[in-house]
Amino acid sequence: MSDVVETTPARRSIGATRNPDSEAAILAAAEAVLLESGLNGFSIEAVAKRARAGKPTIYRWWPSQAALLLDVYHSRKRVNFIYPDTGTIRGDLRAYLSGLLTTWREGTSGEVFRCVVAKAQAEPAALAALSAYMSDRRCQSGKIIEKAQARGEVRADVKPELITELLSSFAWGRLLTERLDVPEDEIDAIVDTVLSGIALKPVA
CATH class of the missing domain: 1.10.10.60 (Homeodomain-like)
Structure with a gap:
């Protein structure tokens, strides 16, 4: 000190x-x-x-260590990560996934978030805090799909939060196994695979 x-x-x-x-x-x-x-x-x-x-x-x-660590994580993520609005669903999903991976790879937010996830495996309070935080994040990221539905790019029956959770789950797996250097062509492949199941029409 x-x-x-x-x-x-x-x-x-x-x-x-x-x-x-x-x-x-x-x-x-x-x-x-x-x-x-x-x-x-x-x-x-x-x-x-x-x-x-x-x-x-x-x-x-902060009623628990996990709540404090989540605020540390969110304060760092907020500086480096902005929910995208490119005007197209493919651009938005690609920017979302790429931005999340980059945010976790660069700086300290990835390491902080790994620690929160680790605590949640053994502490009920940490799990509750993480679950509440992720529920809010799913709601926020789901707006990407809602905007695409309003533009007529995505089927109306698609559940917005589930789609962005698919992408964030891929990012989680890479974060927890320290494989955040995802090639651009793999990001494209993941986004295109998701779009093939939800788009109203072929997405360029």
């Missing part, structure tokens, strides 16, 4: 409402502790010490 961190006064909590500066400091500290110490060395105590924040504040804002 640097001298600057050690001599910085502890940040003051303002109760249940999150102080933006304190929130940013805690998220940064959580990411640093995870990457330096690994999942086994990660603890709220270590995060609080590094962030110069109180443990009660952290637990008030």
Whole structure:
């Protein structure tokens, strides 16, 4: 830990409402502790010490380690990942899958997310937090299909969330086995295979 961190006064909590500066400091500290110490060395105590924040504040804002790690992950993903709107379903799905793989491959978000998934295998609270987070993400990504249905590119009976979950599940498999360098032709093949089953007409 640097001298600057050690001599910085502890940040003051303002109760249940999150102080933006304190929130940013805690998220940064959580990411640093995870990457330096690994999942086994990660603890709220270590995060609080590094962030110069109180443990009660952290637990008030994040009820579990998994909830905190998911916020770390989402804060990093939000910076690097934008849901695409290219004007065509093929372009959108391709950009979605490619963007997800790139986001996990570059920076720290992939490693953070792997840790969240690992915790969810053994901790019910972590599994609940991950499940809730992924439900929200499926809803958001499903809008890609909804827009395509509105444009007349995708059949009306197709369930939007299931289609983007197919693509994200492929990305999950590559993330968990550290095979995120997916060639462009494989991304094209995956997207085209999905489109062959849902498109109203041939997609160029």
